[in-house]
Amino acid sequence: MEFDTIAAISTPLGEGAIAIVRLSGPEAVSIADQIFRSPSHKKLQQEATHTIHYGHLVRPDTEEVVEEVMVSLMRGPKTFTREDVVEINCHGGLVTVNQVLQLVLRAGARMAEPGEFTKRAFLNGRIDLSQAEAVMDLIRAKTDKAMHVALGQMDGRLSRLIQTLRQALLETLAQVEVNIDYPEYDDVEEMTIPLMREKGTWVKQEIEKLLETSMQGKILREGLSTVIVGRPNVGKSSLLNSLIQENKAIVTDIAGTTRDIIEEYVNVRGVPLKLVDTAGIRETEDIVERIGVERSRQVLKEADLILLVMNHSEALSEEDMRLIEATHGMETIIIVNKTDLPQALDYDQLAGLAGHRRIVTTSILQDEGIDELEQEIAKLFFEGGMQGGDMTYVSNARHIALLHQAKQTIQDALDATEEGVPVDMIQIDVTRTWEILGEIVGDTVEESLIDQLFAQFCLGK
Numbered sequence: 001m002e003f004d005t006i007a008a009i010s011t012p013l014g015e016g017a018i019a020i021v022r023l024s025g026p027e028a029v030s031i032a033d034q035i036f037r038s039p040s041h042k043k044l045q046q047e048a049t050h051t052i053h054y055g056h057l058v059r060p061d062t063e064e065v066v067e068e069v070m071v072s073l074m075r076g077p078k079t080f081t082r083e084d085v086v087e088i089n090c091h092g093g094l095v096t097v098n099q100v101l102q103l104v105l106r107a108g109a110r111m112a113e114p115g116e117f118t119k120r121a122f123l124n125g126r127i128d129l130s131q132a133e134a135v136m137d138l139i140r141a142k143t144d145k146a147m148h149v150a151l152g153q154m155d156g157r158l159s160r161l162i163q164t165l166r167q168a169l170l171e172t173l174a175q176v177e178v179n180i181d182y183p184e185y186d187d188v189e190e191m192t193i194p195l196m197r198e199k200g201t202w203v204k205q206e207i208e209k210l211l212e213t214s215m216q217g218k219i220l221r222e223g224l225s226t227v228i229v230g231r232p233n234v235g236k237s238s239l240l241n242s243l244i245q246e247n248k249a250i251v252t253d254i255a256g257t258t259r260d261i262i263e264e265y266v267n268v269r270g271v272p273l274k275l276v277d278t279a280g281i282r283e284t285e286d287i288v289e290r291i292g293v294e295r296s297r298q299v300l301k302e303a304d305l306i307l308l309v310m311n312h313s314e315a316l317s318e319e320d321m322r323l324i325e326a327t328h329g330m331e332t333i334i335i336v337n338k339t340d341l342p343q344a345l346d347y348d349q350l351a352g353l354a355g356h357r358r359i360v361t362t363s364i365l366q367d368e369g370i371d372e373l374e375q376e377i378a379k380l381f382f383e384g385g386m387q388g389g390d391m392t393y394v395s396n397a398r399h400i401a402l403l404h405q406a407k408q409t410i411q412d413a414l415d416a417t418e419e420g421v422p423v424d425m426i427q428i429d430v431t432r433t434w435e436i437l438g439e440i441v442g443d444t445v446e447e448s449l450i451d452q453l454f455a456q457f458c459l460g461k
């Protein structure tokens with residue numbers, strides 16, 4: 001494919017000692033030569049590929065020196081975009097970097113759109129769509145594990161599995177065609193229906209397996225959404241501070257201190273948590289507090305894990321019981337805090353209400369029980385079969401939605417084989433499944449969607 005030559009600042013703006021302006025396209029080298037001057041008067045056009053050169057950038061009309069630089073020369077196709085790439089390493093700093101960008105634009109490059117370098121890598125066939133999306137995920141990864149998932153996807157693991165499934169569907173379709181073309185061999189239905197059923201069932205199972213990982217993929221990417229709830233003043237904000245080892249949330253002895261949701265990312269024994277501190281849940285007349293309580297109820301519904309905090313020095317209240325009830329059936333750890341104070345809580349009563357849920361006692365004030373709590377969280381996570389390092393995780397929302405669709409259409413095809421529907425009708429569902437899976441890797445995806453996906457990237461990537 002032939003493209004124009006694009007340029008962008010590929011490093012964070014105004015940060016770091018060195019910044020890179022990247023050029024990609026057929027004119028990348030000649031544009032660089034217009035503004036680059038080396039002490040030995042060499043021209044990049046004459047130099048070997050994958051070499052780096054010291055020199056200065058000048059305004060071509062006046063030869064005025066603008067910057068001292070190192071220039072990397074990389075000729076396609078062995079580059080990120082498969083095109084000729086030139087990277088200008090200049091001194092970091094907003095003004096100089098922008099001047100360099102202006103120079104290359106004036107010399108004939110076009111300002112790249114967000115994600116356009118990666119888009120070219122995709123359009124030139126170096127990576128497929130799910131790999132390109134993984135590049136984006138990698139940039140945004142908030143946890144170590146998320147990074148591993150993205151790297152796994154970038155190396156094409158998901159793509160290969162999807163293509164294997166599509167291949168199986170394609171072979172089935174081809175077989176049906178053969179049988180329709182030569183009906184004299186045998187009864188078409190008898191030949192093809194069992195084949196469709198067999199391959200269809202296998203594809204469906206594989207899709208289901210992928211979907212099972214999607215929940216874990218989301219957690220690995222975004223952190224286990226962990227919500228701290230409980231009555232006012234039981235020590236929720238203290239717990240958050242203790243887990244993140246920082247005084248982030250305001251702690252006072254006034255009930256109703258936390259009015260809004262506080263979110264923090266933290267790694268607890270290798271488990272990525274998105275910790276959410278909430279306003280203590282109680283009936284209240286205070287309007288600000290009431291909004292906070294309403295929000296607490298909302299985030300509770302979306303939680304992967306709930307840390308339900310109670311007070312060792314007070315008897316179970318109506319509200320405690322209501323919370324135990326409300327979190328029934330959700331992954332919950334019950335924390336009884338303030339064990340340094342005299343006991344008033346009836347543990348037998350609590351155990352009765354808690355059912356099989358784990359109970360951990362703490363005194364956050366005296367830093368007791370936090371280790372045990374962290375252990376419980378890790379146990380829950382890893383015993384839930386979360387770690388499996390080499391699994392193919394699906395974590396991208398677009399991929400998950402498409403997998404759900406594909407599962408439905410292949411199920412439709414399978415149902416149809418049971419209902420005596422004509423083979424050419426079933427073929428439509430099988431073909432549709434093949435197309436939907438193709439959208440994941442970008443084989444059968446619409447151009448407008450491609451534009452939209454790449455537009456979500458950062459500038460310069």
Ligand SMILES: Nc1nc2c(c(=O)[nH]1)N(C=O)[C@@H](CNc1ccc(C(=O)N[C@@H](CCC(=O)O)C(=O)O)cc1)CN2
Nearest residue numbers: 010020022072074077078079080081082087126135461
């Ligand atoms: N300076 C710089 N660092 C960077 C990038 C970049 O574009 N520039 N990358 C941008 O994201 C990442 C590296 N990604 C890259 C991926 C593939 C190729 C590449 O040349 N691939 C060739 C094979 C090269 C060979 O075998 O020698 C190919 O696939 O054909 C280059 C960079 C991270 N670091």
Ligand SMILES: Nc1nc2c(ncn2[C@@H]2O[C@H](COP(=O)(O)OP(=O)(O)OP(=O)(O)O)[C@@H](O)[C@H]2O)c(=O)[nH]1
Nearest residue numbers: 232233234235236237238256257258280363364365
């Ligand atoms: N004695 C004792 N006091 C504690 C303990 N943990 C927290 N506190 C105190 O309890 C009070 C309330 O703590 P917070 O963390 O603000 O409680 P909260 O649940 O966030 O309260 P709201 O935001 O108002 O719902 C503060 O004075 C804390 O210092 C503990 O283990 N023992």
Ligand SMILES: [Mg+2]
Nearest residue numbers: 236237257258
């Ligand atoms: Mg609080």
